[in-house]
Amino acid sequence: MKRRTHFITSTYFISLIKSWLQGTRTRTEIILSTADVLQLSRIENTDVTCLLTTIAREMNEDFYTEIVTHINYDADTTPTRKGLIHHLNALLAERITLEEFKEWALWYSLDDDQLSAGIFEDFIVEYFCLDFLPANEDIFSPYMCKQVLEILEYTGSSPTQQKVALTLLPDHELQDFKEFLVQSASQHPSINQIDRYLMKKFGMDHESFPYMQELTTQGIITILKKAQLITT
Template sequence: MKNEMSPVTSVYFVTLLKAYLRGTKTRNEIIDELQQVAPLSVDQTSDVEVSRLLFQTASQLNKDFYQEIVAEVNHANDTAPTREGVIHQLQALLNNEISTTALYEWATWHNTPAADDEYVFFNDIAVDYFCTQLMPAVKGQLSVPQYEHILHIFQTTPPNGLRDKVALVLLPEQEKQRFLFYLGDYIQGHSTNEQLDVYLLHKFGMDHQSFPYMGELSAIMHAPAKLPALLRMAAMNPPY
């Protein structure tokens, strides 16, 4: 009996699109999948944004697929970038499987004009910060050691969104220096909880009651020499 492929339905494309949006499949992996159902030109695979390429391919097979995919994805609550997705994309980048441009496009897909009317709910505060603040701020232009550091942060177990976000904020050297200055001022008794909150809220979106290192900070009051060790802990410096 002749083997035949099961007919491709819109569900196939919905699954692919969700996998890309969540980050569990990279741009190149999506293209490889699409090549299995329809030939793609060099221009398409190099220049066209992933979701648009997916819609184009789906519409080639069945003109009704476009509306079916849009309807399904618009009502889905599982399309936001995930921690698993961030890890997968970073590993692909560090293995030279995707470019920094591809990583940036994935991390910021919800910031595009086409997504202005879409609300993306992140259930992980660290992933939220990575996608909505860190990557747009640096345009994806970080060094390999910095990307390795970010991967280390997201792979640290057990996951802790608050601590992970603090570590991401502290990635730039200037933020480490600000941390030492403001927290050093506090532990030496030169500023109050309310004054500390101004810094914490501005940089981390937390006050002294939610800042995850307040216990450690209280333990080194009037001992500024111990603050660099707390910084290393908060920055989650890799062991290498």
């Protein structure tokens, strides 16, 4: 069947690229959704943005300038919570591989002199993509993926609570926090000592740490469950 390309504009490509960058469509979904108008068989092992931009440029040179302008300067070109949840679900359903998930989640990289705070619209997505996953890429697994999804969808949790829960997902991080709680219960550290630990561990001080009251009023097991957003 002849490909229907006469109606394609730069907006079509911009929408596709943004859906990939935000995460609302996976690589495979983009291939399927464009099968009747584009030949994307080359998409395997190729950056999605670069491939779509190349095809658009081959189709119309003017498309390239318009695409670059929108992708470089529009605000809605970073991973979103909806996109992260979409990719996590796709991974759990085996519609994408772990490597494909990492390719999307890690596409945004920071310059050496660039701070990570405030780049994404969603604080937790920013933390996951720029800090958590790069630090735990070697141990990130489908099981951990399921835990991340549960944290993101935990009803009533605040961004700081979700950050704490994500930070504690690796076993070594959870064990370190447990040791801190045991030590705090027996030695009653000063606020300055607590702040040093919380800042190093979570990037928070005692005023922003969401479980400060629990540190002095509840037992270690209860605090651990709350910090991991465990309800049972």
